[in-house]
Amino acid sequence: MSEFTAFRLYPGESNKPQGRLVRLTPEDLSPGNVLVRTAFASVNYKDALAAHGINRIIRTLPRIGGIDLVGHVAASADPRLREGDAVIVQGSGVGVDHDGGYADYARVPGDWVLPLPAGLDLREAAFIGVAGYTAALSIDLMALNGLAPERGKVVVNGATGGVASLAIDMLAAQGYEVSAITGKPAAHDYLKALGAREILGREVAGGEARPLEAARWAGAVDSVGGEALAWLTRTMQPEGVIAAFGNVGGAVLETTVLPFILRGVRLIGVNANSPMPLRRRIWDRLASDLKPRHLETVGRTIGLADLPEAFQRLLDARVQGRLIVDLALRHNLP
Ligand SMILES: NC(=O)c1ccc[n+]([C@@H]2O[C@H](COP(=O)([O-])OP(=O)(O)OC[C@H]3O[C@@H](n4cnc5c(N)ncnc54)[C@H](OP(=O)(O)O)[C@@H]3O)[C@@H](O)[C@H]2O)c1
Missing domain, CATH: 3.40.50.720 (NAD(P)-binding Rossmann-like Domain)
Structure with a gap:
């Protein structure tokens, strides 16, 4: 497979990671038996802390952040998942000690992958996120x-x-x-x-x-x-x-x-890093009786290149609602 774009954190000065846009291949990603073509990843307070090196959330660099992502399976050695399946990946160390959502692709173990429940599309699932x-x-x-x-x-x-x-x-x-x-x-x-x-x-x-x-x-x-x-x-x-x-x-x-x-x-x-059966039950509710009615009011899309600004705004409490990265938004990407 050819190269793709990622926002990856590298060691910087005074223990603060330095994030930049880079070109990678799937072999550069954390290991896993499922390759997901990321459509959207969200920007959470924890992502901002991690990107700024606060509380040492990420212990090993380089690392691709992003604690949740949604997309389509691009390749799978897991019999439960087929190419083209729409999926959600969140928690389980994704974006912390396993490469996360801020890249065109993520590679993860099949056990961490939740099929998108009926009743939600990928954009809605991303606005919901962690x-x-x-x-x-x-x-x-x-x-x-x-x-x-x-x-x-x-x-x-x-x-x-x-x-x-x-x-x-x-x-x-x-x-x-x-x-x-x-x-x-x-x-x-x-x-x-x-x-x-x-x-x-x-x-x-x-x-x-x-x-x-x-x-x-x-x-x-x-x-x-x-x-x-x-x-x-x-x-x-x-x-x-x-x-x-x-x-x-x-x-x-x-x-x-x-x-x-x-x-x-x-x-x-409340800890969002739930065991898989609970995750499935709550996502089924998010797709039905608890489905938020105002996702387009709450959420706003940005591109990968906007991440540093988004992290700073989150830390300063200057964000209203949710920010999600649309991997199709290219802006000034390499
Ligand atoms: N335990 C878990 O599994 C789990 C899962 C998800 C999130 N979290 C945690 O939940 C918190 C919220 O996450 P989030 O992603 O929703 O964050 P967020 O979008 O940044 O929202 C935090 C909000 O808190 C208010 N705020 C910020 N600084 C404050 C301060 N110093 N004192 C009082 N209020 C302040 C602001 O709202 P106003 O301006 O409206 O007051 C801000 O928009 C974070 O601590 C995050 O780490 C934990």
Whole structure:
């Protein structure tokens, strides 16, 4: 096969990787028995951290980043997958310790490949990506732990972020009354369009730290962590359910046991790197009852050459919604 284009990270100065567009052949990619012609890959907060060398997410360079991708099987030695099949690849170390989505091709073990569920096209699946998967898994787990629309409001923080935007969309469609917490005053119309009923400024989540405060939320979807998550524990209703998966605001959680032992608050950890049967079940929901209604409002496409700018914007909290790389967009590529 001839050469193709990739955005690959190399060792740079002060432990910060240096990304550049290069020409590669499939033999340059991490090993696997399935070759996927990538159509789209998304840009997640974790991709931005990895590309900037923050938290040493990527330990071995050179590496092609991109923690999720969708495309068509180009060649397969796995009997479950045939050339031309539309597929999703996410997690399992892709874009971290195995070459990921920011290239025309990815080579992966067949065990990591999920056939695209009926009800989604590749572009929709890319707009959803790890972010939408995390939102859907959070909603699924919260419902399993007793959350239902009649129990009260659900609050979503980091509201204009990728996971949060899709969570608002899905929760509103399920009949939940959603409150959104954002640091972007200009994004109110966007959040309302996704289905948020009430919009609060980021400063609401902090202040005086009594162990228990007025009980406001039946559910909470937390992208932020740190003080924002501590505040959520203090303001949940009895039997309220928090889905915690993010740390954009900090990794340290300082709270007391009182919300848990006096109000029965349920703090659920969400990890998108699920075992395959769970992945299949959640993606089937994403293609049916949880399919986001506003993907074209939430998502925007960019080219590989735009990645450095996209990473910086994500780290600066200047992105609204989801960015996906369309591998067919060529811009100034070599
Ligand atoms: N556990 C898992 O498996 C898993 C899976 C997916 C994502 N995550 C994590 O979930 C988080 C969100 O991911 P994402 O891809 O949706 O990120 P994202 O698109 O960058 O969204 C994060 C949002 O959080 C808000 N924010 C940013 N900095 C903040 C700060 N210092 N304090 C408070 N709010 C801040 C911003 O929204 P506003 O401006 O609207 O406030 C921003 O848009 C990340 O920590 C990511 O690593 C974890």
